[in-house]
Amino acid sequence: MNLRKYLKVYKKFLHTSLASELEYKANILVDLITAILSLVGSIFLLSIFFQNNGYIGGWKFEQALIIQAIYTILNGITNTWFNPNLTEIVKHIREGTLDFVLLKPIDSQFFISLKKINPSGFLEIMLGFFLLLFCIKINQINLSLSFLSLSLITISCSICILYSLWFFISTTTIWFVKTWNAIEVLRSFLYIGRFPLNSFSFSLRLFFSIFIPIAFITTIPSEVFLGLSQLWKILLEVIVASVFLVTSRKFWLFALKFYSSASS
Amino acid sequence: MISNLIKRKIFTLLKVQYSNMLEYRVEIALWAISGIIPFFMLNIWTNNNLNQSINISDVMLSRYFLCAFFVRQFSVVWVVFSFEEDSLMGKVSPYLIQPLNPFFRYFAQHLAEQITRFPFAVIIAFFFFIFNPESLWIPNLGILLLSIVSTFLSFLIQFLIQSIVACLCFWTEKASSIERLLFIPTLFLSGLLAPVVSFPAYVKSWIYLTPFPYLIDFPANLLSGNEANISGGLSMQILWIFLLFPLFKKIWSEGTKKYTAMGS
Numbered sequence: 001m002n003l004r005k006y007l008k009v010y011k012k013f014l015h016t017s018l019a020s021e022l023e024y025k026a027n028i029l030v031d032l033i034t035a036i037l038s039l040v041g042s043i044f045l046l047s048i049f050f051q052n053n054g055y056i057g058g059w060k061f062e063q064a065l066i067i068q069a070i071y072t073i074l075n076g077i078t079n080t081w082f083n084p085n086l087t088e089i090v091k092h093i094r095e096g097t098l099d100f101v102l103l104k105p106i107d108s109q110f111f112i113s114l115k116k117i118n119p120s121g122f123l124e125i126m127l128g129f130f131l132l133l134f135c136i137k138i139n140q141i142n143l144s145l146s147f148l149s150l151s152l153i154t155i156s157c158s159i160c161i162l163y164s165l166w167f168f169i170s171t172t173t174i175w176f177v178k179t180w181n182a183i184e185v186l187r188s189f190l191y192i193g194r195f196p197l198n199s200f201s202f203s204l205r206l207f208f209s210i211f212i213p214i215a216f217i218t219t220i221p222s223e224v225f226l227g228l229s230q231l232w233k234i235l236l237e238v239i240v241a242s243v244f245l246v247t248s249r250k251f252w253l254f255a256l257k258f259y260s261s262a263s264s
Numbered sequence: 265m266i267s268n269l270i271k272r273k274i275f276t277l278l279k280v281q282y283s284n285m286l287e288y289r290v291e292i293a294l295w296a297i298s299g300i301i302p303f304f305m306l307n308i309w310t311n312n313n314l315n316q317s318i319n320i321s322d323v324m325l326s327r328y329f330l331c332a333f334f335v336r337q338f339s340v341v342w343v344v345f346s347f348e349e350d351s352l353m354g355k356v357s358p359y360l361i362q363p364l365n366p367f368f369r370y371f372a373q374h375l376a377e378q379i380t381r382f383p384f385a386v387i388i389a390f391f392f393f394i395f396n397p398e399s400l401w402i403p404n405l406g407i408l409l410l411s412i413v414s415t416f417l418s419f420l421i422q423f424l425i426q427s428i429v430a431c432l433c434f435w436t437e438k439a440s441s442i443e444r445l446l447f448i449p450t451l452f453l454s455g456l457l458a459p460v461v462s463f464p465a466y467v468k469s470w471i472y473l474t475p476f477p478y479l480i481d482f483p484a485n486l487l488s489g490n491e492a493n494i495s496g497g498l499s500m501q502i503l504w505i506f507l508l509f510p511l512f513k514k515i516w517s518e519g520t521k522k523y524t525a526m527g528s
Contacts, residue, residue, distance in 0.1 A: 041451065181291055200311060
């Protein structure tokens with residue numbers, strides 16, 4: 001594969017979308033305030049849960065904060081890359097402009113997944129990192145090389161799963177045309193990723209490990225941070241992530257066979 | 265004569281919008297599903313016995329969250345997003361010429377959507393009762409009517425707030441990001457995720473002066489049979505409407521003076 005070509009194209013993508021997004025400077029400031037308020041709000045909610053209880057699902061408040069931090073980082077990544085690009089698929093399909101994408105001498109999935117970027121999501125990612133650093137301090141986590149690499153692996157797996165979920169739902173647009181609110185359903189399900197999985201009842205836990213693997217997205221990386229995670233869980237996450245990535249790729253290629261432009 | 269004319273206008277608008285909404289049944293069903301976050305919250309509350317500390321039994325809490333779900337379903341407002349699109353696309357110009365405030369159009373759209381949404385919300389409630397048969401109850405007719413009124417008032421408050429934000433489109437191009445900012449306090453303080461009773465005292469001391477608890481917490485408490493100050497809540501809702509309506513009229517008349525169609 002000509003990796004260099006893709007890197008070069010991506011640089012151009014970055015340049016053009018940053019240039020167009022930075023036109024709305026006040027908007028970025030508003031988005032920053034929104035991200036901060038949203039984090040404050042979820043910590044407030046968490047503090048309500050811990051008001052009279054020391055533990056929720058076996059997690060202390062300080063430990064549950066790690067989940068918030070990881071959720072904030074992942075949400076920032078969603079807002080930076082997944083949300084602006086994948087909602088665009090709906091537009092491409094409804095207006096028939098997917099034709100232009102397919103005709104380009106470049107991989108279509110690469111093009112539609114990375115074309116745009118929303119810089120205000122960066123601020124959210126940074127916010128999440130600051131909270132994570134704070135959590136590492138208050139939970140007295142020792143930073144070692146093996147710990148760092150494990151947490152990096154699990155978080156990148158989470159990103160892959162999250163991307164696949166988004167991409168999977170966006171792809172169904174080829175058949176149903178107006179599914180951008182299916183993404184809202186996914187968003188509301190992802191909301192539970194803010195809380196430790198053990199705090200839910202058994203049936204919900206099962207649902208969120210098998211059908212929509214939200215359990216893998218935030219809880220396992222947080223367990224790695226606390227040094228609680230078993231090796232099989234990490235391995236399982238790697239397997240789930242690769243299965244999701246491959247399936248979403250296959251699904252996209254399969255769906256493209258059914259694409260028949262607009263009004264044809 | 266004049267009232268007859270207005271009645272006919274409203275009736276026609278509603279009919280048009282209702283048939284328009286019926287076209288997008290699946291979309292609306294998905295919207296209804298995306299509102300199930302209160303049920304996840306309920307699961308956390310009861311599964312960790314968090315409700316003991318606030319003296320609400322499991323059954324009453326599950327009714328509360330079910331009602332919160334219902335109130336939210338019938339008070340969702342998205343006028344700013346429609347208006348922003350119409351304003352950017354220049355569709356507002358023809359609306360402005362018509363002898364009818366364009367916000368009536370959006371208002372009818374919302375009402376029609378609520379009628380379309382109703383069966384889906386009932387189906388979700390039906391499944392809720394299958395899983396929680398002990399929380400089934402029938403509110404008496406007076407309470408039911410009052411809570412419908414207060415849900416409608418809550419819808420009106422949110423509609424007015426969003427219309428005010430939507431009018432900012434006359435000055436800025438991205439008013440929807442201001443709405444996203446305002447949505448955060450609405451999400452965390454309205455009682456959708458946790459009943460306002462459970463909030464810590466330092467929040468409870470000022471929250472009843474803001475419009476937030478009257479958006480979901482008050483109607484939901486009323487409908488579910490939890491403790492609610494009926495006359496106090498209703499009068500606060502009406503007070504907020506009387507405060508917001510002149511503000512909307514003012515910003516609308518200022519905005520339309522400022523308005524220049526795209527390309528002028």
